[in-house]
Amino acid sequence: MGLDIRIPLGMIFLAIGGIMALFGIFTQGDAELYQKSMGINLNLLWGAVMFAFGAVMFFIGRRQKWQDDPVNPRPWETPGKVKPRH
């Protein structure tokens, strides 16, 4: 299909990871909030991990240049091309 899944996948992880990491920075040192997660600032830590994963996925997806492909003819319909490219 014309849209590489890694682009929206990267974007959603950038967005959710970003929100969590930011919230984690603002709530850094809030012992009461992080009592549940045994003192670990899960928002900052896991948000950053998700953000990094999202960034990797997004850039790999962009590098494929799927979004530049014309809608018509679609990539897998182009004559002479046996294998679709990913």
Add this chain to the structure above:
Amino acid sequence: MTLTYVDWLIVLVYFAFVLGIGFALKRYMRTSNDFFLAGRSIPAWVCGLAFISANLGAQEVIGMGASGAKYGILTSHFYWIGAIPAMCFVGIFMMPFYYGSKARSVPEFLRLRFDEKTRALNAFSFAFMTIFSSGISMYAMALLIQRLGLFHGIVPDVYVFHVSIVLSGLIVLGYIFLGGLTSAIYNEVLQFFLIVAGFLPLVWVGLRNVGGWSGIKHTLPATMTQSWHGMAHASTNTLGVEWIGLTMGLGFVLSFGYWCTDFLVVQRAMAADSELSARRVPLIAAIPKMFFPFLVILPGLIAVSIGSHTVTAPASSVAVPLDQQHPHGIIPQKMDPITAKPVVDANGVPVYDYDLAIPAMLLHFFPTGMLGLGLTALLASFMSGMAGNVTAFNTVWTYDIYQAYINKRATDSHYLWMGRMATVGGIVLSIGAAYLATSFNNIMDALQLIFAFVNAPLFATFLLGMFWKRTTGHGAFSGLILGTFGALLHHGLTIPAGYMAGIHGGWLHIVHTYPSDMAQNFWTAIFAFTINLLVTIGVSLLSEPRPEPELVGLVYSLTPRPVEGHLEWHQKPATLAIAVLGMLVILNLVFA
């Protein structure tokens, strides 16, 4: 449950993306082929993740967490012997026929291999089953949202159930209506990663809390932490089933019947961009599938370990009965939805609501923010379970029911339109099924029962059809009918211990009592499979075989092997399958 603006923001971001993908893909949906088969253009890894994600619905996440808390690590059998071998088999042996025959659905394959009546039988029973599954998924989600008080203060409490059902229906409808199977597959990939992202930290923090796996082993009885402990006899393990029933019933009949013939999962593999990719799809899916017990079953075990330091059952003990001796950790008591009082059993012992194991874990360990992600993961799993069924339904309806029997010669754009209408119809029927969903103790048991009736005899038909060229359409059809009838009869004549005759079985006459409902389900499946196998062979031998040239590409002995000469040894699907099975053996040895 109180959510703050950050939690809601995360949930909203997820829903925005879910619908956004539908809108982004809308312009690519120009033929029915794009809509129902994703234009057969999806890379293997994407299909592979969708393959397991479509199966990772509410029943899976909530049910597996509940079973983990109830039965222990034995639940991982549902993943290990109950999925991986079948996934390897479908990838190596069956996919060349599904993909290579150019059939657009599993019922259509049955028409190519057998005849019209076999296809019709499968198409109608499958369509019914998808609606039922999707409805149960919806029902489970609405019930959970209601019990967690998610919309408390936003929607009046009496309407929460209805609002949840309609809202989830509309969202799934939105993205499938717009982007068809591609949209469903893409969203399933998102859902896969979100489920991992939401549950991994839960397991990590949870394990830290209870002192790691060794801490759990120290706290819980050995029957709960060793997957093969006491499997020699039904009375010495918590599932109440012995190893023959487990490996034959679950590991062979039910699991092969599901993973190898259920169009819901096979459709994901059929969307792959080449036959080689299609064969790799189930094998790629098997790798994360193998490790999913650590994400969905382990939280259940952690939930019952917290604060349960009193159980001192000796390692050689017999099954731990599910009474007050059974550790319940942070599992809340079951509440009566009408009287709002805790439920107690006949002896006045409180009943615990194991279905809340995973939600209770999320609430126990996740701070604001992370809780939003955990909740998103849970909602994502509900969505994927529903969407998988709806896409399978709209395809079978349009190609195998509408095109086959109602309107044979319409234009392609008409079938595309019909697919969209079938999506609407499927959602509406699912909502109906959700309201019909009855009160089973464990959602998993109810689904296993349906699979036993419809799917278990099915695998015998495919096995004979693909590997024995003598099998005929009459044989397949009568085998399927009598197999399902046999399953019904077996269910009507047996009953699990401790139940009254009725929905749990024994509604004809009780000739045998099984130690548990799980054992009854597995044996129902074994009976259905055996009856179908024998009847199909018998009737096939009596009826006229089809000429061999018609069966090329449909039967193993008449089909050229897939060309693999250009592949290096490590690129071949068989190598991947052997690696997957090797890992499976290691996992079983570690947790034996």
